[in-house]
Amino acid sequence: MSNHHDEVQAVIALMTDEEKIDFVSGHGLWRTAAIPRLGIPSIVMTDGTYGVRYSMTQIDSGSDPEAALAAFQAVVNRRADDGGPGMFGDTHPATCFPNGNLLGCSWDVALAEKLGQALAAECRALGVDLLLGPGINIRRTPLAGRAYEYYSEDPVVSGDLAAGLIRGLQGAGVGASLKHFACNNSEIDRTNMSSDVDERALREIYLAGFERVIAKSDPWTVMSAYNPLNGVQSAENHWLLTEVLRGEWGYSGVVISDWHAIKDRPAAVHAGTDLDMPESGPRKARLSAALEAGELDREALDRSCRNVLSLVRRLSGLRVPAAPVDLVRHHALARRMAAESIVLLKNDDAALPLKSLAGKRILVVGDGAIRPTIQGSGSATTNPFRVDVPLDEIRALAAGAIIDFMPFAKDGVGDLEKQTADVVVAARGADAVVLFANHRTGAEGEGTDRSDIRLADGQDALIEAVASTNARSIVALTMPDAVTMPWIEKVDAVLACFYPGQGGGAALAQVLFGRVNPSGKLSTTLPLRIQDIPGFHTYPGENGHHTYSESIFAGYRYYDLRAMEPLFPFGHGLSYTDFAYTDLYVDTDTVAPGVSVKLQFSLCNMGKVFGQEVVQVYVRPIEPGLKRPVRELKAFSKHALAPGEAATVDIELLPRDFQYFDTATGRWTLRAKAFAVEVAASSRDIRLSRILPCESEPIPVPRIATTSSPAAVFSHPKAEAALKSFFVKRLNLDGDEAQGLLDGTRKSFLGFYDTLSWSIGESIPEPELAALFDALDEEEP
Incomplete structure (x- = not known):
């Protein structure tokens, strides 16, 4: 490792200042800058x-400075259902796999790994070194325009997938490139609206998935978010990128900005953003000016150069000659993923x-059967090389039916x-x-949040009308996130098909006719109405600030706290x-403290068909130290069983859980009196439970001051004895008199010194008492 570091450092030492600034800035829209003289x-x-989007005009030819911003805006603003040659005309065909909103419902880590392998094959065939994802922001609200890209409202599901x-x-x-770090949960004024989140919610919900991914997979890059976090632009947030990401979590990879997310380029370098994407002449000029003026820490610039150079060497060293990709096999994988996630x-x-x-x-019934919506809109949109048409796939499997x-x-x-x-007559x-x-x-899509969660106009009335006939009524939903179902x-x-990718039509037909037993489970809660969404009363923010008012009670945690019935709960999904x-x-x-808890239980398929079951393990604290969610998901696994087959399931809960x-x-x-460990089929379907007493960590000794209330002072384990001794010596009292003086302060709500002065006046100056309290605070607990 030291040899690599020394070699990289030697190359950095040979770079001119201009080369360094170019090197930590993009070249065009999709490349880093090369330095041929240094190899x-x-x-x-x-x-x-969920699919590789390779633009020939933007990557192969590059974009001149005048055209770069327009090309970028065209990418971001594209709509998946626009169709026509302008939509995908300059983009290589690729496999459009199920979007994050459906893949999250698979709860299948092995399937996610197969997706990664398939995406890598398509990247290598196109000469792509770095794929910008996955996105794992919490689906805090179903209104969020990019919710379809993300996996879940829970960091355990998001992180593991x-x-x-x-x-x-x-x-x-x-x-x-793990993204978007952090709290990209709305598209409204997304580069200016600050996500204001208290630290517990940050740590327990919004950063937890990122921390989990870094520990389990070490992504080579992390991409910062567009939005400010607690008033500081994410790409310029030293606490987020250096203190937490690198300092606490030990991350050593490259931090990349989201495209044009940096506003203060020198501040971004100091905060820990290594690579500014895409190329921006003005931002490079600002960085150069800051360096010349001595306002840019040269070591911080060199650190970013070292990080980027290490990444470039790693990726370029892994290149292999392009090989053809078996897109037919990938289409079969896309079908399988959709079928096992619906x-x-x-x-x-x-x-x-x-x-x-x-x-x-x-x-x-419905145009979606012949013109399916398979994906969401924005920069992630993929040019599918083929699309299964649901009606054709239904006809292919419905042997003997009309x-x-x-x-x-x-x-x-x-x-x-x-x-x-007309439909009712036919029904x-x-x-x-x-x-x-x-x-x-x-x-909906990148740059646009939804304004409601209703179906398209007329569809609710259509479904109601068809349901009133004698025909069996089956609804297949395509949606970015939750919709209401009156x-x-x-x-x-x-x-619930969410956005199923190019194989969604065949997958749906397979589920409809029992060729595949559905095994997907909801990775978000579906609310009865829009007003039930956690934090809805503070969405989307005002005056540049979006307060996450539900704090740690995101998603199912909120519904549990309020004992509120959702339309369908987190983790719900039926089977045949x-x-x-x-x-x-x-x-x-x-x-x-510090001890893992291992669970073992039996899972048996009691029916007559093959099936897969997602088992979920929740932890429910009993009398916790601080207010906590009723229960929280801590582990899950998916198991395939033949009819009558049983399996032994082993799951380990770590101390952090x-x-x-x-x-x-x-x-x-x-800290808690006890914990219930719950094995469940959903967050509202607990199947097995065991209560375990808890050996809590000792409560930290509180710091006290002269303004602290008497109750707070007496909560310090050494305060009462120290004060009694102090009063005996300082006021020439005997032990009983000193104790009586102390007891006389107990019921006061005023500060301790103000309360004491009612009895003894100012015979003890406040600084003397403050010195006593400071000495107690400095003692080892």
Whole structure:
């Protein structure tokens, strides 16, 4: 390691100041700057961790300074449903895998790792060294425009899936960029609106997933967010990027800015941002001016150069000759991922799977069946090399059935009443109706939050009308995140497909006809109405500040705290079979500092078909030291079982899983009367539980001052004895008199010295008492 460091340092010493400034700045939109005289090549990066987006004009030809910003804006503002040659005309075809909103529902770390390997193969075929993702921001609100890119409202799900993807990607020689660090939870005025988050919420919710990923997969780069965090631009936040990321977590990779996210370039260098992307003449000029004026720490600039050079050497050393990619195999993987992630939300009277099809009439309704929305909009949008059309896939699998199709606008335009009436007439002659429903297209994506969580105009009324017929009603939902379902009690079955990627059509057909048993579970809570969203009353912020008013009670934690019924809870997902959880064994009788807790239980497939079950382990604190969520997810695993097959499940809970972050001491702390360890099928479906007493860490000795209340002073274990001795000596009292003086202060709510002065006046100057308290504070506890 030292030899590598010395070699890198020697190269940095040969760079001119101009070369250093160029080197820590992008070259065009998607490259780093090369320094040919020093043998330093450029590396290529591009977007997409559900598909590789490679623009020939922007990467191969580069962008001149005048065109760069326009090209960047065109990328960000693209809409997935726009279609036409302008959408993907300059972009290589690639596999569009399920978006983060659906992949999160797989709860399958091994599947995420396979995705990383596939993405790496497509990157290497195109000469891409660094893929800009995955994004793991918490899905704090379903209104967030980029929610579709992210996995979950919980950092355990987000962190473990992202770590799997990164291991797959980097294990195949392509770098990852973990993003967006931190608290990118809204697109409204996203480069100026400060995400104001208290430290407990930051540590326990919003930073926890990033910390988890770094520990489990060591991403080679981390990308800072657009938004300020607690008033400081994320790319210029020294506490975030240096004190926490590098100092506390030990991260040694490269910090990259989001594109044009830096406002004060010298401040970003000092904070720990190594690479400014993309190229910006004005920002390079500001950096050069700061260096010349002595306002830029030269060592900080050299540190960034060392970090970037180490990355460039690592990535360029991993390059191999481009090889063809088996896109057909990747399409099969995209289908599998979607099929194993789709969530069966409701299935009354075994409405699904559709079977005994001979002579049955199935009506398919909605434009989504012929023009599916497979992905979200913005910089992550992928040019799919093929797309499964749901109606075609349904017809291919519905042997013996009669399949009819009726259009219905997925954009909420046209004569919706007539369209509904026509569908109802056709539904009356059908045995089953599969309705394709969606949130309003083009109403969300990068740069644009949603204003509501309703389906497109007319679709709620259509579903209600079809549900009133005698046909079996099945709703297939395409959505970036939660939608309201006012018709939920009237329909027979609901499938949440989110954004399923190019293989979504075949995946849905396989689930509908039982070729695949659905095993997805919700990685976010679905609310009954928009007003139930945690933090809704402070969304989207005012006067440049967005307060995260729900604090640590994000997602399901909020619904549990308020004992509020959601539409569907976090972790929920049905199957075509049933699973039994039995025989919970815990290897310890207590939760103690620094000790792991190992669980073992049996999981059995009690039904007649193969299935996969996601088991979830929650920790519920009993009488905790500070207010905590009712329960929190701490571990999960997914298990495939044949009919009648049982498996022994082993899960280990680490010491951190029982702790909370104590802002008074600035550390993770174990304190509670006891913990319930809960094995569950969802956050509202606890199957097994064991209560373990807790050996809490000692409470830190409080610091006291003359203005502290008597109650606070007497909470210090040595204060009462020290004060009694002090009064005996200083006031010439006997022991009983000194004790009486102390007892006379106990019930006061005033500061201790003010209370004492009522009895003795100013016979003891306040500085003398302050010196006594300071001495107590300095003693070892």
